[in-house]
Amino acid sequence: MKKNLTFAVAAIVLLAGCVTKGTYNELKDEYQGYRDQAEERERTNQAAISDLEKALADEHTRYDQLAAEQARLESRIEALNAEKAKLLTDKKGLQAAEAEMREALNEMMQRKAQAEARIAEYTNLLQRFKALIDAGKLTVKIIDGQMVVQLATDVLFASGSADLSRGGKDAITEVTTILASIPDRSFQVAGHTDNVPIHSSRYRSNWELAFDRAITVVRTMMDGGMPSPRISATSYGEFRPTASNDTDEGKARNRRIEIIVVPDLSKLPGAEELEKLGGHES
Template sequence: MLTLVLLFACVPKKDFDALSAELAAEKAAHTTDSESWSKEKSSMEATLAEERAKLEEARTAETHRRLALEAAKKELAEAEGKWSSEKAELVSDRSKLKASVAEMESALTQAAERRAKAEARVAEFRDLLLRFKKLIDAGQLRVKIVDGRMVVELATDILFASGKAELSDQGKTAIAGVGAVLASLSDRSFQVEGHTDNVPIQTDRFPSNWELASARAIVVVKTLTAAGVKSTQVSAASFADTHPVADNATPEGKKSNRRIEIVVVPDLSQLPGFDELKRVGG
């Protein structure tokens, strides 16, 4: 500083002024440059701050997008899981529905078969009534259904004398007429059942009603075979007084219980479950 002072002390005033002006100009220029740099620095800092804010905003937005993407993926996975579960349930329901439809179709088929068989039995019964119409109208017999079986019933009072097992002439005619009808039913079997009232019998030939009912049933069987019924189609059975159809306390009841029943033996092969029973029985 002292040097500058001494230097300026030796410099003429004109030169000094010029030098001072030049120094002042340089100082002013320096000040201007400094201010310009400060402004540029401030501008750069502002730009940097703005870029940093944009970057932070971008990072925040990216974070939001990433979280949204993860949420969407999770939701998609849940939806796929739910869809898979619903699909499996739907497949299961569809299988159950198919099984249910199959069961219904099978049940309908079986119902149709049972209905067809029932209609066939009704038609057979009507046919039997038609075949026996003449004998029914003559009062010699009646046709009925007992325990699901078709039964031709004849009162023994017109067939046999009391305590006897020989057919009367009227009885022979009646049984011969029945035999002619039964002989036309070559695909069926018949069981002749003897029934009595509860009045006991005890003779050398008939120690009880069992023997009396049995002897009467056998006589009817022989008469039927003589009328054309094959011996392989017919059998005899005795029920004595064990199957009354009326009260034995009255004469009318006793008369109703003294009877011969010719049962049309059901075809077991037409009954439900016959095939299964056949397999079980070997």
């Protein structure tokens, strides 16, 4: 981008001698606008990358904590085994304690493995979306422990409309190709708006507008190859803002589509027991 802007400046300088001053100033202003846009995209990309790097650092910290806890439990088991040799009269109690510690150790090892898997998944998905992030088409964030792909609706939809623009369809199709290639994952499309009320013949509130937009994205993703059992839609309307609605910039950030990577709760420790208690249907 910077190289292209440099060529643009050179072109302006060469043409300055054969154009009017007004034309020259217009070209100069246009160049400055391109440059400002490029710098703004760079800042947005860096902020998204910083958020992801922080989330990965947090996962590494949790991983280290689990490793330390595993070492402590292993040390405790060794101590119990030594004590077992001395306390033969309390053999039953010692065996029960050892079994409890082994169960705790197994659970801790499961959590450690899950932490490793989350780190690998975040890193992999970040790499898959790197080109789209660098192009300013989307951002990827960690929100409430979930990976979320965010797309500004101003790029996807006209104001007050739930019909995707041509560029919006292309962007959703490109995102779908990446997400559909991730095995054993489901996704939820969430529609968000700013707090400006809408009263049209088609939409009574921002709830309906945001939901229609989410449904449109879901249908486009299905057309792009996403299996229907892996995708769902919801609407938050104006009630889950990501920025203040006091400024135009904040409103623009709140007008968005989020594609949430739904976590697989069946892999959490104790999931089988919870399914039995809840009468899980196979």
